[in-house]
Amino acid sequence: xxxxxxxxxxxxxxxxxxxxxxxxxxxxxxxxxxxxxxxxxxxxxxxxxxxxxxxxxxxxxxxxxxxxxxxxxxxxxxxxxxxxxxxxxxxxxxxxxxxxxxxxxxxxxxxxxxxxxxxxxxxxxxxxxxxxxxxxxxxxxxxxxxxxxxxxxxxxxxxxxxxxxxxxxxxxxxxxxxxxxxxxxxxxxxxxxxxxxxxxxxxxxxxxxxxxxxxxxxxxxxxxxxxxxxxxxxxxxxxxxxxxxxxxxxxxxxxxx
Amino acid sequence: xxxxxxxxxxxxxxxxxxxxxxxxxxxxxxxxxxxxxxxxxxxxxxxxxxxxxxxxxxxxxxxxxxxxxxxxxxxxxxxxxxxxxxxxxxxxxxxxxxxxxxxxxxxxxxxxxxxxxxxxxxxxxxxxxxxxxxxxxxxxxxxxxxxxxxxxxxxxxxxxxxxxxxxxxxxxxxxxxxxxxxxxxxxxxxxxxxxxxxxxxxxxxxxxxxxxxxxxxxxxxxxxxxxxxxxxxxxxxxxxxxxxxxxxxx
Numbered sequence: 001x002x003x004x005x006x007x008x009x010x011x012x013x014x015x016x017x018x019x020x021x022x023x024x025x026x027x028x029x030x031x032x033x034x035x036x037x038x039x040x041x042x043x044x045x046x047x048x049x050x051x052x053x054x055x056x057x058x059x060x061x062x063x064x065x066x067x068x069x070x071x072x073x074x075x076x077x078x079x080x081x082x083x084x085x086x087x088x089x090x091x092x093x094x095x096x097x098x099x100x101x102x103x104x105x106x107x108x109x110x111x112x113x114x115x116x117x118x119x120x121x122x123x124x125x126x127x128x129x130x131x132x133x134x135x136x137x138x139x140x141x142x143x144x145x146x147x148x149x150x151x152x153x154x155x156x157x158x159x160x161x162x163x164x165x166x167x168x169x170x171x172x173x174x175x176x177x178x179x180x181x182x183x184x185x186x187x188x189x190x191x192x193x194x195x196x197x198x199x200x201x202x203x204x205x206x207x208x209x210x211x212x213x214x215x216x217x218x219x220x221x222x223x224x225x226x227x228x229x230x231x232x233x234x235x236x237x238x239x240x241x242x243x244x245x246x247x248x249x250x251x252x253x254x255x256x257x
Numbered sequence: 258x259x260x261x262x263x264x265x266x267x268x269x270x271x272x273x274x275x276x277x278x279x280x281x282x283x284x285x286x287x288x289x290x291x292x293x294x295x296x297x298x299x300x301x302x303x304x305x306x307x308x309x310x311x312x313x314x315x316x317x318x319x320x321x322x323x324x325x326x327x328x329x330x331x332x333x334x335x336x337x338x339x340x341x342x343x344x345x346x347x348x349x350x351x352x353x354x355x356x357x358x359x360x361x362x363x364x365x366x367x368x369x370x371x372x373x374x375x376x377x378x379x380x381x382x383x384x385x386x387x388x389x390x391x392x393x394x395x396x397x398x399x400x401x402x403x404x405x406x407x408x409x410x411x412x413x414x415x416x417x418x419x420x421x422x423x424x425x426x427x428x429x430x431x432x433x434x435x436x437x438x439x440x441x442x443x444x445x446x447x448x449x450x451x452x453x454x455x456x457x458x459x460x461x462x463x464x465x466x467x468x469x470x471x472x473x474x475x476x477x478x479x480x481x482x483x484x485x486x487x488x489x490x491x492x493x494x495x496x497x498x499x500x501x502x503x504x505x506x507x
């Protein structure tokens with residue numbers, strides 16, 4: 001019993017300490033840049049690297065998941081009393097409310113999160129972060145802020161594209177023989193609530209912040225060598241995914257209930 | 258001039274630096290020598306403020322490092338150049354961008370002036386025509402020279418080098434050593450170099466500090482080290498047959 005309390009205390013202390021270091025990192029990240037032009041260059045580099053480069057995977061996944069959701073919903077709503085266009089309505093709500101903002105963000109936590117953590121981790125173990133500090137550059141601000149801002153601004157665009165392509169995927173599934181595309185379009189337009197899109201975009205912005213800041217935290221404080229960089233990249237993906245799932249519940253409770 | 262007074266540094270329960278007191282003069286190449294794990298890198302990183310110290314004081318021309326606020330520390334750091342053991346060149350930037358990185362951040366120079374400065378620094382370290390190449394495309398010796406060029410780009414008053422010739426062949430190592438000494442004299446810089454290479458001691462050691470188990474065990478000039486009777490120093494310096502023969506002859 002004594003051992004149990006000892007370990008639970010240690011876990012709590014470690015958790016509080018980690019949270020404290022995360023907040024400290026954030027407080028050092030959002031500071032006035034030494035030179036706006038250099039930060040602007042870093043921002044566009046990260047925008048391209050983390051945002052634009054993710055378009056391909058988001059597009060492929062959105063089209064196919066949109067199609068599969070349509071087929072599965074149609075399969076589960078096979079009832080003479082339910083009109084076919086209700087399938088499209090269900091697909092639209094699934095894509096806007098959950099698939100695009102949450103599932104695509106989880107996929108990005110894997111792609112972008114591991115990229116950020118391993119890049120910063122490699123910079124840490126090869127002393128590039130120390131080199132920045134010795135030069136008088138704030139490494140937190142220069143390396144993390146442009147990434148956070150780039151993804152927070154670009155993630156909503158990615159998610160809107162994902163919503164659009166998810167619906168296109170559903171349309172294609174309907175077109176290739178499930179039911180009439182006319183019913184699909186009717187269903188899409190039925191009882192559309194624009195607030196759902198706002199809700200999805202608010203979630204997206206929060207998720208983008210969590211992905212970039214948590215992954216940067218794990219990368220920035222790597223100690224050791226190549227193995228630790230890999231271990232921390234994995235931790236970054238797991239932690240940001242868990243944070244997204246928890247934040248998803250909290251935001252849904254706040255914004256929809 | 259850099260003055261160090263009784264500095265101590267602990268990691269957990271282990272005391273890594275045990276009350277080191279010394280000073281580093283302007284225009285002189287100072288070498289910190291000692292076995293691997295003696296505390297040389299921790300000492301150098303404490304000097305530049307990458308590691309906070311637990312006790313003691315560090316003065317940069319009468320400015321106390323520990324009492325500076327964040328902006329003052331940043332200003333001081335623009336007067337520093339550092340060459341890291343693994344070079345620490347930015348992989349994503351080409352050689353010219355690496356050299357002018359600090360200029361981009363802190364100077365008001367035009368693009369043409371920065372290019373001119375980059376060319377000057379690269380020529381000074383005997384590198385030409387590599388401006389657009391990435392660090393990964395260069396040899397170890399070339400990377401080291403780029404790191405030196407980057408360190409001197411902002412005309413530093415203080416230059417720190419951590420094992421600048423580790424992993425280099427003897428000929429390139431001597432070239433790097435001589436280059437560092439030339440730069441120190443030419444620009445009147447306070448230069449502090451960490452090394453465990455005895456060739457460096459003989460080639461460029463004007464002021465040498467020997468660290469053993471985190472404490473200063475000996476301090477003196479380049480000639481003095483060859484004639485000292487300090488057992489810890491002689492065990493370290495003359496551990497190789499070659500240096501024993503040099504001592505016997507001198």
